[in-house]
Amino acid sequence: MRRLLLLRMLLALCFCVSVNAGTKQNQNEQKSSPEKDGLLQLNKGNFNAALKKHKQLLVHFYSPLSGESHRLLALFEGAAEGLQGSGVKAAVLDVSKEKDLAEELNATGLPTIKLYLSGDKYNPDVCPVPQSSNSILTWLKRRAGSAADLVTDLSQSEASEELTVVGFFKELNHEYVQVYYAAALSLPDVNFAVTQDDEVISKYGLTHDIILLLKKSKLIQAYKMMPQTSKEQLVVFITVYQMDPVTEYTGKTAAQILSSPVLSHALLFVSRSSGDFARIHSAFSSAAEAFRMKILFVWVNVDEPRNGRLMEYFRVRDFEAPLVRMVNLTDHVTYHLPSDTLDVESIRRFCRSYLEGEAKAKMQSEPPPEGWDEQPVKELVGMNLEEVAFNPHRTVFVLFYLPYSQASRTLFPLWEELAEATKEREDVVIARIDASANDINMSMQGSYPSLCLFPALHAERVVLYSGERKLEDLMKFLDREMEKAKKDRAVVNHVLYGSVQHDCTVSF
Ligand SMILES: *[C@@H]1O[C@H](CO)[C@@H](O)[C@H](O)[C@H]1NC(C)=O
Ligand SMILES: *[C@@H]1O[C@H](CO)[C@@H](O)[C@H](O)[C@H]1NC(C)=O
Numbered sequence: 001m002r003r004l005l006l007l008r009m010l011l012a013l014c015f016c017v018s019v020n021a022g023t024k025q026n027q028n029e030q031k032s033s034p035e036k037d038g039l040l041q042l043n044k045g046n047f048n049a050a051l052k053k054h055k056q057l058l059v060h061f062y063s064p065l066s067g068e069s070h071r072l073l074a075l076f077e078g079a080a081e082g083l084q085g086s087g088v089k090a091a092v093l094d095v096s097k098e099k100d101l102a103e104e105l106n107a108t109g110l111p112t113i114k115l116y117l118s119g120d121k122y123n124p125d126v127c128p129v130p131q132s133s134n135s136i137l138t139w140l141k142r143r144a145g146s147a148a149d150l151v152t153d154l155s156q157s158e159a160s161e162e163l164t165v166v167g168f169f170k171e172l173n174h175e176y177v178q179v180y181y182a183a184a185l186s187l188p189d190v191n192f193a194v195t196q197d198d199e200v201i202s203k204y205g206l207t208h209d210i211i212l213l214l215k216k217s218k219l220i221q222a223y224k225m226m227p228q229t230s231k232e233q234l235v236v237f238i239t240v241y242q243m244d245p246v247t248e249y250t251g252k253t254a255a256q257i258l259s260s261p262v263l264s265h266a267l268l269f270v271s272r273s274s275g276d277f278a279r280i281h282s283a284f285s286s287a288a289e290a291f292r293m294k295i296l297f298v299w300v301n302v303d304e305p306r307n308g309r310l311m312e313y314f315r316v317r318d319f320e321a322p323l324v325r326m327v328n329l330t331d332h333v334t335y336h337l338p339s340d341t342l343d344v345e346s347i348r349r350f351c352r353s354y355l356e357g358e359a360k361a362k363m364q365s366e367p368p369p370e371g372w373d374e375q376p377v378k379e380l381v382g383m384n385l386e387e388v389a390f391n392p393h394r395t396v397f398v399l400f401y402l403p404y405s406q407a408s409r410t411l412f413p414l415w416e417e418l419a420e421a422t423k424e425r426e427d428v429v430i431a432r433i434d435a436s437a438n439d440i441n442m443s444m445q446g447s448y449p450s451l452c453l454f455p456a457l458h459a460e461r462v463v464l465y466s467g468e469r470k471l472e473d474l475m476k477f478l479d480r481e482m483e484k485a486k487k488d489r490a491v492v493n494h495v496l497y498g499s500v501q502h503d504c505t506v507s508f
């Protein structure tokens with residue numbers, strides 16, 4: 001879930017320009033016509049009838065305000081054109097307008113494309129996140145028929161600029177082939193072929209029941225099928241080797257990077273125009289090969305203004321480059337390569353120590369600003385957050401904010417009001433912390449801005465506020481939690497900070 005949030009956020013950043021352009025248009029076009037540009041417009045009133053009428057109903061659940069949704073909608077419209085006259089009916093459902101229906105259909109999460117078959121509302125097939133209109137069509141084709149083209153002459157696949165996956169099987173009715181087809185269905189953006197031609201295989205000096213990745217007349221990698229090989233393993237193998245050992249982070253590659261099944265990423269932040277770029281990039285690339293399938297290697301050009309947000313996320317300033325950061329996308333902990341000499345050996349050592357669990361997580365804190373505790377709203381930093389928040393005598397209400405986020409900034413006046421309203425109360429502290437400049441040393445999930453209460457008498461407990469963002473509601477919450485903390489005190493044992501799952505969970 002957290003990863004999806006990150007993915008969504010970064011995709012939103014990449015596509016924000018086009019969204020802004022598109023949102024207005026969408027709003028103007030919100031008419032109730034049931035069909036527009038060949039797309040059935042679904043709503044609560046017509047969904048069941050549409051389901052009944054169309055044996056194959058392909059529905060794009062979208063939300064006009066999401067950047068990723070906007071990208072998908074464009075692809076979906078392209079695919080819908082290709083579906084005209086076929087047995088598949090393309091439809092869209094605006095989940096922001098049709099909230100009840102979306103909820104009933106369990107389609108409230110990320111934008112998705114689902115195929116409903118024979119009027120079955122409960123078991124739609126979910127289309128893998130597509131990279132193009134064509135991949136939606138390919139997915140439909142593969143699920144309807146054979147998932148890979150049978151080829152005898154491989155010369156074309158071999159010469160292709162794009163990656164082609166070729167399965168070489170002795171018998172086409174073998175279980176391996178089913179696993180292979182299942183992988184093809186999950187990866188509609190990739191070309192798949194099947195061959196039984198012995199010549200092909202002898203050319204590469206390999207045996208049968210093997211998967212080959214070919215690109216520009218070159219064998220990139222081979223994978224020997226084993227009885228225990230699962231579809232998932234095959235998908236990881238193909239998606240990893242589909243990418244180069246090192247990928248530059250750009251608007252184009254972001255989606256691929258963030259949807260990679262490899263959840264540890266090594267990021268090299270470097271200036272392309274710097275004198276030692278070639279040397280450092282080459283060292284990074286040389287180190288990458290040994291960690292494929294385990295760590296994804298990505299480099300980020302710090303000269304590129306569009307990478308600003310990503311750098312902010314990793315708290316890298318351009319003058320600090322070159323440097324390497326590791327991020328574990330499961331828990332979002334980042335690690336810093338503790339060396340000024342970015343050579344192959346130090347990068348390798350760093351990756352090994354990370355994989356062995358020996359790397360030390362990077363923590364970062366701004367120094368406490370001058371007069372940080374003199375204003376009504378106290379300005380905290382990573383260094384003093386714990387010290388201030390976990391106070392046995394004071395209840396501390398903290399706003400975790402991102403300075404560049406409009407959603408965060410709109411809460412500032414409310415926070416001032418709250419501080420004003422509680423200023424006579426010795427046992428209450430109202431504070432805020434810039435979460436983009438300070439690593440928060442807590443196990444957190446969810447998104448910023450986040451309002452977290454640290455009740456007095458109840459050291460190391462954190463309560464996430466999720467109510468209305470109004471002064472009155474905040475005050476009620478504060479009083480209620482303070483009462484509760486007093487009562488709970490009797491029964492709570494001392495829990496070790498860091499080893500407990502906090503109620504309050506924040507991060508990207
Ligand atoms: C939605 O999910 C709930 C809980 O998993 C399930 O009971 C329900 O049948 C689902 N509805 C549909 C339309 O799939
Ligand atoms: C990444 O984080 C998860 C959750 O904390 C952990 O289980 C996993 O071992 C970490 N991966 C590595 C390579 O450290």
Ligand SMILES: *[C@@H]1O[C@H](CO)[C@@H](O)[C@H](O)[C@H]1NC(C)=O
Pocket residue numbers: 363441497498
């Ligand atoms: C983060 O918390 C852990 C566990 O309490 C502690 O060992 C570590 O020193 C803390 N790190 C920082 C930078 O505060």
